[in-house]
Structure formats: structure tokens, C-alpha cells
Amino acid sequence: MAPKYKDKDGGVVLSFGGQWVSWTHTVVAYTAFLSALFVGVALHYRKIVQNEFYGYPDEWFPSVSATIGDRYPERSFFMIFIAITSGPRFALVGLWYLLTRKPGSKLPGFVASMGFLRTLTCGGWTYITSTDDHDWHDILMISYIVATLPWTTGCIALSPANPQAIKYRKYLAGAFFGTLVPLVYFFIQHKVHRVAGAYTIYAFFEWALIILDVGFDAVTALDFQTFEVLVRDVKGTSKGYVQWLPRYENFSSVPSAVLEKEKDKVIGGVFSLRFTWSEALDTAADVYHGFIFWSMLTSLGLVVWYFPLWHMGISGYEAFVMASVSPALLVGPLRSIIVNNLRIIHLLSLAGVAAYLVVDPARRLFTVGFGVAMSTVGWVATLYSESIHETRFESKLLGLMVGLILSSTAKFAWQTNNPVWPIMHAANGGWNATGLVLGLLAALRFTRKAPLTSGSSPRGKQGGSALLAAFGIGGLFFGLHSLLSDTSTMILWVWEGFPVRGPYFSTHGWCTVAAMSAGLFLGICKPSLAGSWLPYAVGSLSAMVLTLFSHWFGYYGGLGLAAYLMAISVPLISTASRTSPAVTFGLGFFIYVFLVLFHVWVVAYAFVPGGPLVREHTDWIMVTMVVLIGAGVFNFNASQPRKQQPRRSSLSQHKKYFGISTLIVNILFLCAAFMRFPTNDYKPYHANDRVLTAGIWTIHFSLDNDMWSSEYRMRDLIKEMELDVVGLLESDLQRIIMGNRDTTQFLAEDLGMYVDYGPGPNKHTWGAALLSKFPIVESKHHLLPSPVGELAPAIHATLDVYGELVDVFVFHSGQEEDPEDRRLQSEYLAKLMGSTPRPAFLLSYLVTKPLEGNYNTYVSEKSGMHDIDPTDWDRWCEYILYKGLKRVGYARVSRSTITDTELQVGKFVIPHSPGESTQLEARSAEERDHRVQESEVPEGWRFPAIFRGNGVRDHRYHVFDEPRYYN
Template sequence: MNISAQGRSIVLGFVRVALIAILFLAFFQLLAEFVETVYAFGLMGTGIPPEIVCVALLLSPILLLIPRRGLPHPALVSLTALVLVARVAEGLLDTRGRMILSGLGLALFLILLPEILRTSFIAATGPEWGSGLALSVLLSILLRALGSGSDITLLPPFQWAGWLLAALGILCLAVVKRGSPLQPATAATGTPRLGFGRTLLMALGSMGVLVLLYFAFTSPAVIARWTEGSYPAVVAVLALAMACYVAVRLLWPSYVVRLGRGWLFVLNLLFVAALVATIAVHQIPFPKEPGGFPRGAPPAGLVGDLLLYLTLVLAPTLMIDAERFAVGLMQRPSSPRSGGLAWLIASLYLLVMIFLQVFTTVYDYFPVVGPLFRDRFWLVYLIAGAACALPALALPSALAPEAQSGTWRLFGRLTAAKSLAVAVLAVLAVGFIGADPAASAAEGNSLRVMTYNIQQGYDANGQRNYAGQLQVIREMNPDLLGLEESDTARIAGGNADVVRTMADALDMYSYYGPTTVTGTFGIALLSRYPIENPRTVFMYSLGEQTAAILADITVSGQPFSVVVTHLGNGGPIIQQEQLLAAITGQTRLVAMGDFNFRPDTEQYRLTTAALEDSWLTRWGLGGNPSQIDPADRIDHIFVSPGTTILDSRYITGPASDHPAMVTEIGW
């Protein structure tokens, strides 16, 4: 092979891996956006939104049952380009437009993926598929690291980065269209087609991999929020594990290709067991009777940490699975209709898994089925993991090793270097972009406290509004900030970490409160001063689980006890009784949050028998500088009796569906 031919082969291999990475990245982004926007309509009410019917778009592979010979080459090119365009264009629209366009982009991808594998349209080699998928995970980790836990390409003014990636993907598509596979893995002449049963297993296995990557591994903030683990450490271990997989797969392939079916199944079992155990040790066994509350969250300790990092180290197992399933589907392609039916079932599995994940938080809104998943967050991941592990038993015993030509080795070194570079950039981004609270703290003789229900980062009109909410907070310039409905590090919130995004932007310390495995809607405490002895206590809940943050801070030598909470609908009196029991004996107390009870309720009277309403202390019954009816107040800041209140007011506006409340304490 002459130099120009070698160079052409390396470039084509490089481009195919890049195209696979960008295409799968677009899939993960579209899926995150679609589920988030459907859920956003649920935020506007208290029931199941009618927009939920749009999830039928996930069943688009049913269209593959129509053409007898599958889709022609020009259609595959067009679908690939349309998926990439849909990904970036949806970010320019309002919530309804985002939902529709991201849903359409997903529908096109789910039609495209079976045909790409059946026809080997982009690549026909396992290493390119496995490396491309791993690179897509690394790119997602990097983009979320740059956005402090949120995908930076979805946040103004950085949406141009998404357009740049889409343009690069379309450029790669143009190159691939003219090129040929580096090492085709086509079936020998006369090899029979893959039967429907095996095709279905391969499709379900492939979808199982994508589900787990979407649920957690493309967004390390999700994993950190399960465990209260170190976000920088989770990013570093996961990113380096993925980069190491690419290096081993391409530079020392025998370690992967000779992995037999039995050993691969064992590796899957170890990974799934570590994953489920990581969640289970943080799952709190809530009593069914109110007598067991208030209840703290027991520490997982060293065992929890070991399980977490074992899960991260074993995460590349998913890449091995994905490669084996892809090779199985490419070497013995099924008939177009048989493949279409298999992928329709796999897409139905994706839809079911999304619902099961959502049930772990909003079980109260889905009678009969929803409550089965209350306090069973681990069960969803066990089901998802089984979809990867069990189909692995139907795989060939091992792969044939690739011919290690000089061109292939050079391609491997360059691809491994590219993956390592993305991993290192992600680790560096977390370190450089993180909050610097020490630079913002200043001693004084007052403390400004703010509570704000941010409605998962959405405004009163149902539009994502991180920037608008940050502007409200910056204008109030609080020293302590309690956030409610802040738990977005789950699929219903697009796997975005709004708490980290805000804490980094405001240079504040942060404590997240309840982990996502407990099924709450989230509370968080941000502070310009170090947060001491933070802990979470839970109250008895018939509906969605509720909790409170308890912590201490010291300002100019003055100690304060701080509470942040969000009670259930109607502010159940038993929850407030249990909260008051948990803070009995605290002095210099500041208790803030969305209490969901008004001043004319028994809950309010019970609370003000022990604490003072800071707004009422400042203004009494006659003053009202805020544009809010005092009788409608459900967001409160209560303080210990005798606390000096310099100011207290509500800030109304469209940035959220709740007003922000600010109280300034003096001494």
C-alpha cells in the first residue's frame, strides 16, 4: 500500500469513528431533550400531560415493516443528516417545539440505526463501532463538564458548539459516502440470514446498552447524585476508563476479541451487580408508618465508595457488548422486515424503561403501576442491566482478531490518542470551571437568606430558564440560598445538574440534600460560607417523598443552624410536625423553603408557636412592599424568636412559577 493509500485508509477510519460518535451523541442529546420536554408539561399541572402521547414517536421502526428491500443508500444519507440537523435546530425552539423536533429526530434515528447495522452503511468493523460509541460517551462527559453538569451545547450562548459538531458530522458523512470500510466484516457467500429470534436478542441487547448509557453514563452528575460522591472523581474515573477501553481495543485487541461468550457474560454479571449494589446501598428503606420518622440517611461508607468506583471501572463492558451485538447484526444481516420488527420491540423496550425510570419519582401520579417502583430505584437498573447481560449468551463465542497491519496500528494509536485527549479535557474542565467560593465570601454583620423554588429550571411559562433564574439570584445577592424542585440530575430533567450549574456560576458552596435514589423532587443549599455538618432527614409521605436539609454555617463568628425543605402538596401537618421535631433545641435557626402551607393553616400556627415568620416580623400586618397577597404565601423563611430582621420581601416575576423570598438578618 502506498503512502497516499495508507493515509486515505487512516483518514476514512478516523472519520467513520467520528461520525459514529457524533451520531450517537446526537441520539443521547435528542433523547434527553425529548423526555425532559414531555416531563416539563407535567410540571405545569398535577396530572399526566396530554403531550405524553408524543412518546409514540419512539415506535418509529414500525415504518421499516413497509419496504421489502429496506431503505436505499440515499435515504440513509438523508436520514443521518436530518438527525444531526434536528438535534441542533430543536435547541432554538420553545418547549413544545423542542419536544416535537427532538421527538422527530429520535424517530428518524430509530429508523436509521437498524438499517445502518443491516447494511454496514457507516462501518462494518466492530472496533469502529465500539470506539465510536465510547467516544460519544466521552464527548457527552466533556460537554457536561464544560457546562458544570449541564450539556453546554444546550445553554445560551454556547449553542454554536452544537452547530459546529453537527457540521462536522455532516462533513464526515460526506467523506464516508465516498469511502469504503477499513476492514469489512461481511458474511461469507451463502451464509444464512440471522433468524428473527437472534436478531431480536441483538436488538434488545443493543438497546439495553443505549438505555444504560442514557440513564447514567453519558452524564456523570447523575451517578454522583446517586451517591453524594465526588463529581470530579466520578468524571475522572469514568472518562479514563472509557479512554483506556479504546486504547486496549485498538492497540491490544486480543484482550477483547478473545473474550469468550461465557467470560463476557460473567463480566456483565459483575458490572450489573456492582451497578445495582451501588444504588441499593444508598436506597433508604422507608417505614410504611409515620412512627419511623423523621429519618436520617445512613452513610454508605467505604463499601458504597468501592462499589461506585468498581461500577465506573467496569462501565466499558457496555462498549464490548455494543460491539459484539453490532458485529452479530452486520455479519449475518436479517431481512429488512424481520429487522424492523425486532427493532420495533427494542424501541418499545426503550419506552417502557423510560416510564419505569420516571415512576421512581412520580409514582403517585401513575396509579397501580407507579407505586410498585417507589423506593425501588435499583430495580430499574437491574432490568436495564439484564437486557445487556442475557442477550450476550446468544453471541458468538469470540471474535476473529483483526489483521494488525501498519495502517491499522497507526489508526488505533491516533484514535486512542483522540479519546484520551477528550477524557483529559473533561477532567481539566471540571477542575477549572468549578466554583471558587473563597473568592466570594466576605465577613459582615448581616446575613442575606434567599429561598427559591426553581421548578426544575423552568419558568412560569414552561420554558427552560436557567439564565433568568440566575439573574434573579444575582440581583438579590444572597449569602445563603435554598433551592426547591432542584433535582434535575435524572432523565426527567434531561440528566442536567442545575444545582452544580448554579453553584459554579455563583461561586458558592453547595449541598444537594437527598440523593436521587430516594425519589424526591430535590432541595439544595448553596452558601458563600463553608457548609458544616450537612445532613438530610426525611419526613413521612403518602405521596412523593419529602425531606429537609439540616446544616450549620458560621459568619463573623456567629453560628447559624440552617434548614431547607419542600413539603408535599398541601403541606401535610405530619411532615411539619416531624420537621419541627428534628430541629428542636436548635438556636439561631433559619428555616426556609416551599412549605406548601398558607398563614391561615394549622401548620403555620404550629410553626409560629416555636419560630417567627421573618416577613411578618419585618412588616407586621400592615406593610407589604411585595406584589403578593400575604394570605397566599407558601414560601417562607422562619427564624428563631428574637432574631433581628433588617429586611424581608418577595420577588415576583416570570423566571419561575414561585416568587423568590429574601430575608436579611442582622446582629
């Protein structure tokens, strides 16, 4: 085409409109994917629709990764065209930057950098397939997805005055992000539930993402019509350069103000903020300091729990739960001293993070208690002093609440352990030193501005009641801590075993974080709405649904409750901060402590005074929490002036910063969720020998003798003993006093095993869990008769073991003090075990002597079970029983300092058919129990030799000094 100006320096070699960059990018990108699809379908159709579970005709459309990934020549077609795409792609990013850059605005540069990074990572995950290097493929894929969000939202925010382009970007971006929901759903249906045909539906959504992603960038053709690209030869030689000339054509008569409003509707005005490093650092410091507060508060109960756990009763150390009541000190002159020395208070509070340096458990508890006391009084004093200035107060409040979301995210990334807890250190995955250094920097930044009040000056009269405000604070902080400090807590409330019929902790945890994020910003943007009675009714109904129902319906109640608790936190904390902090927060945290103890008493009723009065009454706890929050809602509405000035609907600067920080935390959570997605490709240790190695272990709530989290040490022993199936007892840690943890998540994911958590935390047991290298076909949870003592949990699961169905029972009997309970439980379990005609084994804690009393109910004709070794006289608690299996080995392994109970292990050979199982049962007791030397059994039947003699890490074969083998 002819140039638009007179060429003075040389001839024009080439001239074209900027829109051709977009069209070239679009055509070549689509060609890369579609050519691979057409060639793949033509040459390898059945191979590329085949997945790890199903093939044609169950699956009949290939996924993107299967199409472009591994086969020649379709992979080559894709790679050639995707390489060609990179040129116009970089040009597109550059043109977009030139089009949108403005003096004083840093957003265009940031968006362009995301576009550049996105292009590089796209080349990375397409050229490095999962077959080449699975880790790097995943890292680059995650990076691409993360960079896509700011690129998409940034392009919408920077759109020029072109209403047609804005409309298309809105539709395409909405469709793109909306498609992610069914995409993830059908991938879970395929990967977790193994539904035939689910992967084909997933593939359609995956291809839709490709079409929408490329289509979103194609919209730039409408904007680039303002550009003309000229290549000029300035000296008559081969040297030339490119000049970008805007055409300045008017594409719309719509006023720019209208277009700006249109863009704000799409993104809520988030990207219209004026970025400064100072405000960004302030926001980061507020959020991280809030994270430190929640990390310390959630660790206190955990270190307190260590002492009654090892004393088997009230130890006296439980008094440290009162550390959080420290805001009661904010009275008289002491209040003024604390408010005027907040930097010192907040720095002292970091003692709770530094407590990992204290080895002695009792002294570590003292250090954590001091840190929690300083942190609680420091935060309350900060909120109180800042409450006279709306913006500064909201920033601190948002820091506190987004800090809770960050704490839940960190726990998810560390599989329910917080990396800065005092039970963590370098040996078990802790990041304590890093957390402490960042905490010091955050505390210094957090306290860089002097308080707005000395704490002693009188304030204007506030409406409402300080007592009612305290009730609301107590119920609120208990709800936040007990239900939202870990994303798997409410999921395990509604968990009922296999097949999976509800949410799964590693794939649906983000739903809880998303609900928390949405609720928080509803509360901060519309506090009067969040504090009204209609949301309270919805929150109360949600609490009832979570308490009474299971599976997805129960979890929907949990999501509603999560959103409500975060939303109501804003008006309740705001109201409480404007009155006497010693009453509202001092009494409020006292009520919180009462609820924490109530929360423990319902399951620990057999060991505490007055415990039977609240036995198994989680429903009472939920009602109490809701009523207390209701008192706070009543006080909030009573304290509001009758006529209020309408609040501005647009987001202020500090809210936008916290909105972005919350979005970043959500992205980090999704990245962690991607890395934790279950592979379900687990393999047993000795498949060629058809051997199943099973173990039973009472893990004492995953705290070792020295008060360190014991998951890593447990993992090492389970792996080295080559356990294919293991039952864990005393494993329910989803309570405040136990840190709201779940050891089974780490063990299952690190060892490559399926997991059934067993009866959930709302079932009032100490827990029973099952880990298996073999698929869990079905599982049911049982609560055995316990009229007097603690509830006895049991799991009855059916495993697919080398193509044969085998039943496994995991069971924890009641304590020694209640013989009638144990008798009833033995009869129930014997009947349950006798009800299955399949081969089966029991991994249990029976509390009986061999060959005596209830032992003869468990090992009887009614149950059909046999003792793994009737001659082992040195047992009281742990037993392994079996039927219909060939028992070939038995061992007992010392615990070291991990717990108070050894690991017992049995080896079984799985029969090829029911007939073979019947033959095994027909053998006499003498034939079954005939022992042989290790040299007489195949190599694959033998136990690992590393635990002979002195063993390793204080783990060794003991009692028998060596394993026993049977013919």
C-alpha cells in the same frame, strides 16, 4: 576535542558531543528550581509554606508555585536560570527531530512541534504567575500539561535502538503519570476537605513531577551520543555555522525487531499508525456524528418533560418518547429504501439540532421528535448495512460509543447542559449554530461511502435469538443513557452531604470517563471476553454496590458498572446488528422506552396511573436492567461459533485512530476539570455588616415558561439580589426525563458558593438544594414521613457564618392532596428544628395558609421558630422562619417567566455570641416584629434598589411593592 574529518573550508572553532546539550539542559533546569527552593527556604521559609488555610508547623514544605512565584530574590533566581534553560531546550528538541525523522513519517515532526509548543508554554506559565494574571497562567499551564502527553508518548514511540534509553523512558514516564494520581488526591484533600498537612504532601509530589519531567528529557543524552556538534569558520571571519554529524556507533547488539516490540508494549502500538488526513477526518466525523446522536436522544425526554410539568399531569405529548422506536420501520421494502438513502436520513436527523430555531415549545417538540426518529433509524440502518464488513462496522460502532464519551465531556464542560440541546440558545450558553454546521459536515463525511448492502438481500443464517438480542439492546441503551450520559449522575447517587466523604462532581467526574474509555476498548479488543459471564457477574455486582451503598464504596461500584456497560456494548450491538433490525432495535428501543417511563414512575408515582405499584423502587429498575443485559449476554454466547479463529492482539489502524480520539476527549475533559476546580474562597456580600441574605425559590426543574434552560436568568437574579444563602426546590434533574442535569453546579461555580445537592436521584424526591457563600461545616439529608404522597426532602446544614455556627433547613413539603402526609411532616420538621440550640433559619415550601393548620406546628414552642413576617397573608407555599437571629429585612421578588414561583428573601444580622442570640430570643413578639422605614437601617442592611417600581427584566418587588425592614 579534535574533529573526525579533514577540514577543507576553514578552522573548527568548537566541537562537542550532542549529549552535552542534554546535560546542559538538565543541569540548568534543575538549578532553576533548586536555587529558588534553597533561597526561599533560607529567606522566607514560613511565608512560602503558608497557604490559604494553614501555615507552619501544619505545613512545613513549600510547593513549587509558592517557591518560584512571588517573592524576591528566589523568583529572580528561578527566572534567570529558566531563561538560560530555553537555549539548550530548543536545541534538544531540534536534535531529537534530526535523530528520529524518517522518510514518509509525519510523527517526528508532530512530536517536535509538541516539544516546541511545550517549551513556549513553559516560559509562559513560569513568567506569568497566577498573581500576575490568573487566567493566562492557567491557560498556559494547561497547554503545557496537554503538550506533555504527546511529547512523552511520542518520544517513547520514536526511541532509537537503544534498550537502556527505552527502559529509562518507560520508568520515568510511568512514574510521572503515576504521580499525577496522588498529586490530585492530596490537592483535593487540601482544597476541598481542608486537611491540615495535605498541601505539604501535595508539594512533595509536585516537586517529584519536576524531577521526573526534567529527568525524562535527560535520557536523550544516551541517544545524542551519536551526534557531534561542530562550529566551523568557513571564511576565516566571525561567520560560522553548526553541522550535526551522526557518529553511527552501535550501542546495542539487541535486534531492532526486539526493540520495536519493546516499544509496542509501552504504548500499545498506537503511534505506529500511518497517518492520513482522510482517515483522521473519517474518525472525527464518526465521533462527532455519534455525539449528535446522543445529544438528540438525551434531549428528547427533556422537551417532553416540559409539557406534563406545566400541565401538572399527563398532557398527551408524552407519546413523543416513542420516537426512538423508529427502527421498527426497517422491514420489507422500507428497509431497502432507508438503507439506500442513508445520507438523506442522516441529514434529516439534524432537525433535532436545528430545533432551537423553533420558538413555539410544541412545534419544537415535534421537530426534536422527528430528528430523534431519523437519527435512531439512520444509525441502526448504518450499523446493519456495515455489519458484513468488520472494519467498517467497528468504525461506526466506535464512533457511536466515543460520541457518548464526547457527549458526557461536553456536558461536563457546560456544567451538565449540552451546548446543542434544543433548550439552549445563545442567551443561555448554547452553541447550537456551531453544532449544526459541524453536524452537517460530519453527516456528509459520515455517509460518503455507499452502504455495503441494499438491505433487501438475504444474509447467512445467524445464531441466537432476535428477541433476546432486543432485550439486551433495551437494557444496554437504558443503562448508558440513565447512568453515563452525565458524569455527575452516579456521583450524586452516592452523595450524602458534608463533610465530603466520597467523590465530588467537579473533581472526580473524569474517573467515570476514564472507566468508560477503558471499558469500550476492552470490548472492542476482546469482545469475547467482554461478552462472557465473568464480566457480567462483575457488572451485576457493581450495579448492586452502586444501588445500595454511598460514598466512595458506592462510587467504585459505579465505575465498575460504567466500564462494563461500555465493554458489553460492543458484543451486544454487534450481535443485534447482524439480525433483523426491526426486531432487535425496534423492540429493543421499545423496551428502553418502557424503562425510561419506569425510571420516572418511581418518583412521579403520585401523578401517573399505576404509579404506587413502583413507588421508590429504583432497585427494581436496576435489577430489570441487569436481567435484560443478561439476556443479551446469553444470546451473544449462543450465537458464537464453537471454534473461533484467534483475534490478532495488535491494534488495527482504525482502532488506533479511535484510541487517539478517545485520548483527546479525555484530555479535553481534564482541561475542563482544571478550569472547574473549586476555589473555595467565596465571600459574602456584606461581611462588614455581619449580614446574611437568604432566599427560597422553587425553580421548576430549570425550564422556563418558553422551554429554555433557565440557569443564566436564575444566576442573574440571585446575584443582583445579593443572596448569601439560597434554598432551591424542585431541583433534582438527574433523570432521563429531565436531561440528567444539575443546575446547582453552574450556579455554585458562577456565583462562588458552596453547594449541597440534597437527597440524591436514587432517593426518589423532586429535590432540595442548598447554596451558600459561607462554608458548610456539616449537612444531613432527611426524607420526611410520606405514607401516601410524594416524598418530602429536607437538608439540615450547619454553616460557619462570620465565625459563628448557624443552622439552615431547606425543606419541600408534600402536595396539597395528602393532608396526613403534610401533618406528619410538619411534626417531624418542628422536632428537627427544635433539636438545635444554635441560631437557625428555615427556607421552605410548606403548603399551608399563614396562622392556620400546620403553620402552627412549624411556628411553635416545639420548633422555637418565628415567622419572618406574620402579617404577610398572601402565602401558601414558600415561607422563611428563623430563631436566634436579628431579622432586619424581608422581600418578595416576582419571577418573570423563569418559573411558576416567586423568590422570597430575608436579611439577618448574625449575633456575635450565643449570649447575644439568647437576648434576641428573649424579646417579645411586638419587639421582634416592629417595622421601620428603610432610611432607619444601615446601608448594608438594605435590599438592592434596582427592583423597585417596574424593576429589571420583569423582576420587581411585589405584594408589598417594596421590601419591609425591622428594628
